Amino acid sequence: LIDSFIHSELQHRPTIETEEKEMGNSGSSAVNISVNPSRSNEGFYLAGSTITGSVNVQLKEDVSPEDMNLQVQFKGKEKSHVRYNDNDGDGGTTHRNEYAERNIIEIDLPLGSATGGTNEAMSAGSYSYPYQFQLPDYLPTSMSATDDGGECHVKYKIKAEIKGKKSWRSKDEDVEIYVLAKPPSSEKISYFVQPVTVDIKSCCCFSRGDITFGAAADDTxxxxxxxxxxxxxxxxxxxxxxxxxxxxxxxxxxWNAGGHSQHTEHHLVKQQFMDTDDMGALTKDQIAQLSSNAENQFASRGIDDLFREIKTMVTEGSNSISLHIPHEAKSSYSGLLINVHHVLKI
Known part of the structure; x- marks a missing residue:
């Protein structure tokens, strides 16, 4: 799709506006980027969608074609900065910093010379060049995190650059865009946690009985x-x-850089379950009766029967809560420099 677009775009002259305006950088030429896709998701561009926009060039004087090679580039990177303490040999510590970055994606869109491939000189004025490209559907969401002087980012930019034979004619300008990862299938992936039994002891050795519990999430x-x-x-x-x-x-x-790492963690949401009769404490006499009375229905059953009873409680949904994931939550991501993951704990 990108190759066919470039081929067709080079066959046409750009739209020319003769009205002169002050735009972008100062000097003999100036570049201004305008990215105008149909926006959704509060300004994020969904991975897999198509971005369209235009590069606007303002010339203050006539320019020859060889001095006006215009290119557009889309680049995504993950960057990390780790701040750590190092022993200085005298019993003290020294603050040190490590930096790393990695390209996630890089797409070059050469639009050709500003005259559409002819040898004509470009007159002073305003020129507009449309561009279009499709975001890969595997891109992670834009994000950033900080902790104790360190930081990490996943960032995307669209950059326009004029490369002239004379260095003073080379200009560039970029704009950051925010990408939202393509949502997974809407089909729910539920998860049932097998019941676990915890022995309760006092003074590390005296048994006070045990507690068995299980849980399930309707979607992970x-x-x-x-x-x-x-x-x-x-x-x-x-x-x-x-x-x-x-x-x-x-x-x-x-996140990591130069063999060092930093991390941050926090609760996104939490909520308590309601109290039930099955959660209440037993007396010592009740514990003794459960242990010694072979005719007691509960005591005579095996551990599998107890687990089945717990599973029935869970599947019936008599004690349930709803955990709402807030808007500020970050998308799960596993990169070479950055990792974001989430855990549900009870």
């Missing part, structure tokens, strides 16, 4: 402003009271 692939429904089931066979049960989504961002 969610986006900003979407919600996760979490169901919970529990059997408390201990003399210890459960004060509360809480679920939260935690975001982890890490």
């Amino acid at each position: 692939r969610v986006g900003k402003n979407e919600s996760i429904k979490v169901d919970f089931g529990c059997k408390n066979k201990a003399t210890t009271e459960i004060k509360y049960v809480e679920a939260y989504v935690k975001q982890y961002v890490s």
